[in-house]
Amino acid sequence: MTTSRHIVALLQSYIANDEERFLSIATQLAAHEARQGHGKLAQELRELIDSAKGKTAKVARRGVGPVPLAQPKGELSAFLAARYSDIRLSSMILDPELHDRLARVLREQRQQARLRARALTPRRKLLLVGPPGSGKTMTAEAIAGELKLPLFTVLYDGLIGKLLGETAARLRLVFDAIALQRGVYFFDEFDAIGTQRAGPNDVGEIRRVLNSFLQFLENDDGPSLIIAATNHPELLDRALFRRFDDVIKYSLPTAGVVRGILEARLTGYLLKDIAWDSVIDTAMGLSQAEISRAADEAAKIAVLAEHNVITTSALMTALSERKKADF
Secondary structure (H helix, E strand, O other): OOHHHHHHHHHHHHHOOOHHHHHHHHHHHHHHHHHOOOHHHHHHHHHHHHHHHHHOHHHHHOOOOOOOOOOOOHHHHHOEEEEOOOOOHHHOOOOHHHHHHHHHHHHHHHOHHHHHOOOOOOOOEEEEEOOOOOOHHHHHHHHHHHHOOOEEEEOHHHHOOOOOOHHHHHHHHHHHHHHHOOOEEEEOOOHHHHEOOOOOOOOHHHHHHHHHHHHHHHHOOOOOEEEEEEOOHHHEOHHHHHHOOEEEEOOOOOHHHHHHHHHHHOOOOEEOOOOHHHHHHHHOOOOHHHHHHHHHHHHHHHHHOOOOEEOHHHHHHHHHHHHHHOO
């Protein structure tokens, strides 16, 4: 974000009475000046910020509510869908390594003032890759929920235009919003705009859109998080991977994750003498989403039978049906 953008964002946060965002942008401005070699100005800004934080410490201790949700207006409303998320990281059953990587992103975001005071940047541009149903979309929801930020999902049917240069121009509007309205911006099915420039179906417009995205992403240093997700990393242009702070890989669930998903999904039901080895063996190869759906099917059987018992047979039948439906 350029200094002029910082000034605009500061004024907007002041008008909106969003003190947290105001101080966050001021901290970014101090870090920006430090990177430009303006050490004295950067130090003066940090002292003013520390003083302001001291005056509002009591308010901060009472807890900070969600960042105000500014619904996209005008043309932008066709490109972005905005909402709050009530998903939390604790809602997800993850293998330990993946959990730790996501927890690191949250920790850096929550303590970004300390990092920026030393001219360090928290992770905020994430590329999630993995098979369908493995938890990529839920991750974006959980990060937004944990940080109490609005979740903005990019709508490709409105973003991608038919006319030359139209998509790149709309993409610029999205990145303008990213710079000005703090939130989690989610590009699902990212290969729709990140396709390789030298691919067999390459056309000039694809190159222009991708080049624009690369430029916007590299130049962005605002307060928002940008999360892109794809089921097909092999289709993405290689230059994209270098522009993200972290590339996080998802995979089909392990045995421990399978059992964790089923137990979490079936909380409130009696899991009677479940043959877990057989159930887990049947579930292997299914995604997290498919396993959750199978658990719901087993729960329906218990509800309609007017008892609260989940049996091994019901689980294995539901899981087998999901496998048959998985093309």
